[in-house]
Amino acid sequence: MQGSANLNLMIKAARKAGRALVKDFREVENLQVSSKGPGDFVSRADREAERIIKEDLMAGRPTYGWLGEETGAAEGADPTRRWIVDPLDGTTNFLHGLPHWAVSIALEHKGEIVAGVVFDAAKDEMFVAEKGAGAWLNDSRLRVSGRGRMIEAIFATGVPFAGTGPLPATLQDLARLMPVCAGVRRWGAASLDLAYVAAGRYDGFWERGLHAWDMAAGMIIVREAGGFVSAIREGDDPLEKGAVIAGNAGLFEEFRKVIRGA
Ligand code: IPD
Numbered sequence: 255m256q257g258s259a260n261l262n263l264m265i266k267a268a269r270k271a272g273r274a275l276v277k278d279f280r281e282v283e284n285l286q287v288s289s290k291g292p293g294d295f296v297s298r299a300d301r302e303a304e305r306i307i308k309e310d311l312m313a314g315r316p317t318y319g320w321l322g323e324e325t326g327a328a329e330g331a332d333p334t335r336r337w338i339v340d341p342l343d344g345t346t347n348f349l350h351g352l353p354h355w356a357v358s359i360a361l362e363h364k365g366e367i368v369a370g371v372v373f374d375a376a377k378d379e380m381f382v383a384e385k386g387a388g389a390w391l392n393d394s395r396l397r398v399s400g401r402g403r404m405i406e407a408i409f410a411t412g413v414p415f416a417g418t419g420p421l422p423a424t425l426q427d428l429a430r431l432m433p434v435c436a437g438v439r440r441w442g443a444a445s446l447d448l449a450y451v452a453a454g455r456y457d458g459f460w461e462r463g464l465h466a467w468d469m470a471a472g473m474i475i476v477r478e479a480g481g482f483v484s485a486i487r488e489g490d491d492p493l494e495k496g497a498v499i500a501g502n503a504g505l506f507e508e509f510r511k512v513i514r515g516a
Pocket of ligand 1: 323340342343344345346412413441442443444445461463464465468
């Protein structure tokens, strides 16, 4: 696709950070067997990836604001635009040597996400979208799935871990959804879950307790692939509340009703 200068900047930064992370990921596989384990090493890799991305993006657009998982928020001279970055989404997968993690970069303008990049560096899959220009995986246009029957559909979610989130709500969601669909997956990287909805690999995704950087880029990729995204609770802003639901055009309403318990 012919992306804007901003999108190209985002893609370049994601590739650079992705290359560094792939090298570190190979190292993690060796560290699994040491008694100290790879924990500190992965935290360093995560911080280094954010440093690489921040350096590139801020050099290219010095007036934009910033929200990053590792370095937090900073307002820019231009208060209408900011980067929203998760340098390593799926940290637990990375730590355990599971090749399912991504670099996630979004651009927000006046409170709306206008471009997004989710780069699965281990599989060399670059998911990108820009408002009005469609969504792409490498050089192919993305479309959400055309499935229209819940019983044939596969949904992804994230479940709270280590006491971090609303476990009973998620268990209730599962109790309502599992009997009426073809399956539920939990792969551990929310940005990729959303990208997979855009690619038609999943028919929908929902999760509570997320941060803006986990979902901002994936949200525009789903929308530009013809899917729908909203907060789980009616009227909320998903980026603010951290509870998001996304789905293909045919099933979104029905899926959302099941998750809302309506
Ligand atoms: C996590 C992943 C995971 C989700 C967690 C997130 P991180 O992000 O997206 O799928 O279930 O809620 O925190 O910490 O690996 O960047």
